[in-house]
Amino acid sequence: MPPLSALRAFSALVEAGSVVAAATQLGVTHAAISQQIRALEKALDLQLVSRVGRKMELTDAGRHLAEGVRRGFGEIQRAVEDVTDEQRQRPLQISTTSMFASSWLVPRLGSFRLAHPGVDLVLDPSPALRPLEPGGFDAAIRHGKGDWSGLEVELLLPAPLIVVASPELLDQANGAAPEGLAGLPWLSELEQNEASLFLSRQGVEKLACPGSVIHLPGNLMLEAARAGHGLAVVTETLVQADIDAGRLQIAMRDVSERAYYLVTRPGLQRPALRAFCKWVRREASVTPGRIVAAPRT
Amino acid sequence: MPPLSALRAFSALVEAGSVVAAATQLGVTHAAISQQIRALEKALDLQLVSRVGRKMELTDAGRHLAEGVRRGFGEIQRAVEDVTDEQRQRPLQISTTSMFASSWLVPRLGSFRLAHPGVDLVLDPSPALRPLEPGGFDAAIRHGKGDWSGLEVELLLPAPLIVVASPELLDQANGAAPEGLAGLPWLSELEQNEASLFLSRQGVEKLACPGSVIHLPGNLMLEAARAGHGLAVVTETLVQADIDAGRLQIAMRDVSERAYYLVTRPGLQRPALRAFCKWVRREASVTPGRIVAAPRT
DNA sequence: TCCATCATGTAAGTTTTTCTAACATTTTGG
DNA sequence: CCAAAATGTTAGAAAAACTTACATGATGGA
Incomplete structure (x- = not known):
């Protein structure tokens, strides 16, 4: 399994649609995201995003992974919210x-x-x-x-x-x-x-x-x-x-x-x-x- | 959201049934698991496991969280396997x-x-x-x-x-x-x-x-x-x-x-x-x- | 066409997190 | 009651993640 933080960065990138937006969403700098994505692609030995100019585009594998990871983190987030007090009410x-x-x-x-x-x-x-x-x-x-x-x-x-x-x-x-x-x-x-x-x-x-x-x-x-x-x-x-x-x-x-x-x-x-x-x-x-x-x- | 590594440690703990077993499963020492669980409980401000003697037991919140986290990581793991195994068939x-x-x-x-x-x-x-x-x-x-x-x-x-x-x-x-x-x-x-x-x-x-x-x-x-x-x-x-x-x-x-x-x-x-x-x-x-x-x- | 702007990529150094090692504590079975 | 085995705790080491700073490349308006 690749590092979870890298997967979360990837998930945020896909959700936000751009590196800077993902960085803002996670409260870090764009460099952090960029590095995590690079690390993830290296760990999986697989290209996840391909850039045409300034536009970001997901590869097939990237799309598949993004969807699964999004679901997974969503499930986890929900479980956490369920047991947390604020969400309990x-x-x-x-x-x-x-x-x-x-x-x-x-x-x-x-x-x-x-x-x-x-x-x-x-x-x-x-x-x-x-x-x-x-x-x-x-x-x-x-x-x-x-x-x-x-x-x-x-x-x-x-x-x-x-x-x-x-x-x-x-x-x-x-x-x-x-x-x-x-x-x-x-x-x-x-x-x-x-x-x-x-x-x-x-x-x-x-x-x-x-x-x-x-x-x-x-x-x-x-x-x-x-x-x-x-x-x-x-x-x-x-x-x-x-x-x-x-x-x-x-x-x-x-x-x-x-x-x-x-x-x-x-x-x-x-x-x-x-x-x-x-x-x-x-x-x-x-x-x-x-x-x-x-x-x- | 609490740190993901802590959640994974917790998930492993529940799956393995004991701190040492979870540690072996993740390839770390028992101290690492112990600390992560403590950090998680502090972050959520919530008791997840309660010990009676050497026996570990989950609280209601712990059981709920464990189930959700297990599903979530399972989904992620599957997605990762899907894109890596695409080559391995x-x-x-x-x-x-x-x-x-x-x-x-x-x-x-x-x-x-x-x-x-x-x-x-x-x-x-x-x-x-x-x-x-x-x-x-x-x-x-x-x-x-x-x-x-x-x-x-x-x-x-x-x-x-x-x-x-x-x-x-x-x-x-x-x-x-x-x-x-x-x-x-x-x-x-x-x-x-x-x-x-x-x-x-x-x-x-x-x-x-x-x-x-x-x-x-x-x-x-x-x-x-x-x-x-x-x-x-x-x-x-x-x-x-x-x-x-x-x-x-x-x-x-x-x-x-x-x-x-x-x-x-x-x-x-x-x-x-x-x-x-x-x-x-x-x-x-x-x-x-x-x-x-x-x-x- | 060119340049200012904006988004991203990269590298070095720093901060933060996570882990280990060593020791303390507790429980269980003989 | 003690040895073994599991867990809890802490300080310091290792690893990671992040920031700063700079580089690159694309876009769009002058």
């Missing part, structure tokens, strides 16, 4: 979709705070699956098919996508066959989320009349749907109560098998994260995704 | 079940060697999912439900378990209803494999008469089955040719959804491994698991 950062957050997670948070009073939570309702970097997000709850490679994926709730609207609106659409839906306005979230992909898969752009798509924030969409302002694509699990109460009716359903997944980094988890995952699992099993009757019998 | 080590190896993998290996002449393969037909440690196995092909956490899992071939026997034997058993099978001898592999778990799940020990289970090496089992020596539990995919040719007939089938999976470590893969995985994927898609007619129509 760092709040759990959970990334999730805004709809899941408002409809499922937030209403249950009281139970979590009761069970784990010492753990602070930060919910980040973001559209995309944020990278679970060290120091960043601890876990994510995502909607999809569970095919995220390189991550620990655990099924929480089966959540097929459905199209809902208020009963009045559907009656008005006369039968609510797919063709009948064409004339109705669509409610769509501002950001990309679990539903927008469904809309594009189904070719809703073509179905809907121009000007009949209303964009609005996710948390307001359900209210708009209940008020009869249009069709909304949602996950069945989250609007079960509305359906049962007759406030919303199912107009269409997706055939693909989608669900909410708990996504974490493989490997170690700090105690607070373990507690959160355990809690989410239990909450999800208490309220399993129910199988409802066929739409519009 | 360490052979790919593939762990798989003996039946899959003999019936599927080996017959296709010619195509792989043709496509990648420079890559040496080592097949290890072992019953259990070997740990994919750095320097050890690169990939495994396993039979199961794909629920291996912490590993990259990719479905290769749907492979339901079935019970087969020669047509003559089944005729003799008169109808081959599950009850009719009770009197027939069972063929079983010596080692644990994809079939033995099925046997125990189905309670075959009770079904079969005492003395009527023949244990033999996996590669001989199919021949024995063809020769009419007994019932064999196999994956459908691997005996499709025998069934089509009428040499074997299906007597029972498992209901659970099982398949062969390509299992790798998450993260980086060296070029030879990437090539192998790609090849396996293509081979598997060329010969997809066919859906056959119901058994014994």
Whole structure:
């Protein structure tokens, strides 16, 4: 094994993109970095970077090594942070979709705070699956098919996508066959989320009349749907109560098998994260995704 | 971040289990280790090991840190080996079940060697999912439900378990209803494999008469089955040719959804491994698991 | 085209870290 | 209860990593 300090210098060089930047990052002079890189290349008997003019470029071997070393140091850094006091109290950062957050997670948070009073939570309702970097997000709850490679994926709730609207609106659409839906306005979230992909898969752009798509924030969409302002694509699990109460009716359903997944980094988890995952699992099993009757019998 | 050398000393200490052993492992004196551990604990302001007499014991924080650091250094070590061994051409080590190896993998290996002449393969037909440690196995092909956490899992071939026997034997058993099978001898592999778990799940020990289970090496089992020596539990995919040719007939089938999976470590893969995985994927898609007619129509 | 500027490469000397050697301390097994 | 074996501790030696200082080469604007 080559000296670790040389590997760290190399990792910093790749991350920072230049020798001086890497030096600043590690709090040393550029000469230190330069020497370490040279020593590393000599120790491995291998060229890692090649310079064309002022531009730095990685060789294939360099790229491979950089990626592995970055991961390795990341893992170590995370482990160190986990046991260090400052990070012990760092709040759990959970990334999730805004709809899941408002409809499922937030209403249950009281139970979590009761069970784990010492753990602070930060919910980040973001559209995309944020990278679970060290120091960043601890876990994510995502909607999809569970095919995220390189991550620990655990099924929480089966959540097929459905199209809902208020009963009045559907009656008005006369039968609510797919063709009948064409004339109705669509409610769509501002950001990309679990539903927008469904809309594009189904070719809703073509179905809907121009000007009949209303964009609005996710948390307001359900209210708009209940008020009869249009069709909304949602996950069945989250609007079960509305359906049962007759406030919303199912107009269409997706055939693909989608669900909410708990996504974490493989490997170690700090105690607070373990507690959160355990809690989410239990909450999800208490309220399993129910199988409802066929739409519009 | 504490000094990396201290972390490595700590990692070695945990791995080796004692200060002297760790010192030997790193090629230094015991004093060096002792000092590094002390420095690390001071830097983290945290107790990592606690001694009761001569016995060393890890604290909770120590255990957590040790695990993370071990993973991290492992990842780094692997990356380094990948780029240094690229010249040395360490052979790919593939762990798989003996039946899959003999019936599927080996017959296709010619195509792989043709496509990648420079890559040496080592097949290890072992019953259990070997740990994919750095320097050890690169990939495994396993039979199961794909629920291996912490590993990259990719479905290769749907492979339901079935019970087969020669047509003559089944005729003799008169109808081959599950009850009719009770009197027939069972063929079983010596080692644990994809079939033995099925046997125990189905309670075959009770079904079969005492003395009527023949244990033999996996590669001989199919021949024995063809020769009419007994019932064999196999994956459908691997005996499709025998069934089509009428040499074997299906007597029972498992209901659970099982398949062969390509299992790798998450993260980086060296070029030879990437090539192998790609090849396996293509081979598997060329010969997809066919859906056959119901058994014994 | 040329020169100022900026990023990097190199070498010698200094600082810092890490290791060893030697000795002290503690525990275990006979 | 003592010898052996493992660990803890310290001062000084060895090794490493870093800084300073200077050299080289590329870039871009005058």
